[in-house]
Amino acid sequence: MTESGALIGFLLGLGLLLIWRSGTRAPAPSAKRPGRQQQLLAAAGLTGINSAQLLALQIGLGLLVTVVVLLTTSTVTVSLAFGLFGFVIPHVQVRRLADKRRADLREVWPEVVDNLSSAVRAGMSLPEALSALSTRGPEVLRPPFARFAADYRSSGRFGAGLDRLKADLADPVGDRIVETLRVAREVGGTDLGRVLRTLATFLREDARARAELETRQGWVVSAARLAVAAPWVVLLLLATQSTTLSAYDTPMGTVILVGGGAVCLAAYRLMLRIGRLPQDVRVLQ
Template sequence: MTVIAALLMGAGVLLIAAPWLWPRRSDASTSRRALKPLAELLARAGLVHASPLALLGVVALVGVVGAAITVLLVPVAALAPVAGLVSAALPIVALRARAAARRRALRQVWPDVVDHLVSGFRAGLGLPEAIGSLAESAPDSVRPAFREFRREYARTARFGDALDDLKAALSDPVADRIIETLRMAREVGGTELPGVLRALAQYLRTDAAVRAEVEARQSWVRNAARLGVAAPWVVLLLLGTRPEAAAAYNSAGGAALVLIGLGVTLVAYRLMVALGRLPEEGRWFR
């Protein structure tokens, strides 16, 4: 009996400590929170169905390959981690560039989308039918998302869920505002929706024109930042191919110089980018 009581007591203590010993749900939620920025980046880049874990794998692979190639070409040990870090950042930089280009392209598209919506309302279409008609009349870059909305709404007849899927597929702050305006019109009703949409289209056209002009004038800041980052490291790679320079950089002082240079370069680049960046709308209706 003593053994059985001891076993039961041990089992009870183990069950009490189980939430702290094996916090499966908390770990899963923590991992989801950690991967959420990558998932949002993929969505902004138009890769909604891509996995953040796959992106991490690509980042690690590119970093290892970049470091290996640098070690083979330039016999400077301190450059290997630098090259690995820079190479690993390339997929993220490419995704951010793709997301920025996609947002700029969509910024030109939304006024036309709103105009097509107003035309649908004038033609007597209901709200779901007017949105579904954008699968044929909207610009090519957003038609797939509206086709999916029309397919989802025809399958489930759940307007709110179909709008949520459409918002996730578009992943754009302007699209969020348009979709939430349509959702409110569906839930509240009223006759002011065409006028509100026309005013929104006019505002979007004005905002896109102002942003295009400012971005054209500030492009030199971004180009100067990229040139200022790349030029010293190109020179360092060329110097590293010489045996005497490689021997100097392989010393403790040379390695410290390379690492300090990397830190200064990153700080300077971030400052230059911050100076040339325009404020972007946040996605407040996710």
């Protein structure tokens, strides 16, 4: 009886241990997702710069503009206002580069998909088809695919190479293409060629429609920039009259500068929102 009880207790304890071991486990730690600033730099193609370096550039340029305007006008509030503009300029330039790169990629993605579709029909494997784009693909996209080819040759891990490729491309269309190839690799099937041809047709239609809309609405962005820049250019021209600028060092002058800057910023953001077309979001990154 004692031996039977011990055996039952042992089996019960073993069962409880197995139940505990099969329970929900904490997920494996994943790589930290890049911040919005780092994603913006990647979208602009500035992969060699991190967000800390961009912030240092903004601070340095802001201080430089502040000192130059202060030495020119001897007015603290005006120099601080233009120093703030100097601080914002690098971020604005990076955003413009990101928009330009996104527009350039929008024109070449159909060619990439066509090359992949042709390679699949020719019987090439997916790693070979992607690696071939490093020599046959569009010039602007050859470096990311060349890095993928080097990664795959060195490690042989297709999934890890796709993750690195997505990070290098930093584009919503690239994410969709990569995930389509990943699913085709893992699940298999004979519909990949048809899916790629359909995607190429959709991308061409989307690029054509966006080009027409951006041409028609480009005046909105130009008008917003002109409306924001005009009063500050006039203020800078007043730098030759020190008696006029000295009024901005008073409390009332400071209030006017701050209020004017806030109104200009709000109006600029509003006009950009009105004139900006919806952008694809990287939901598959």
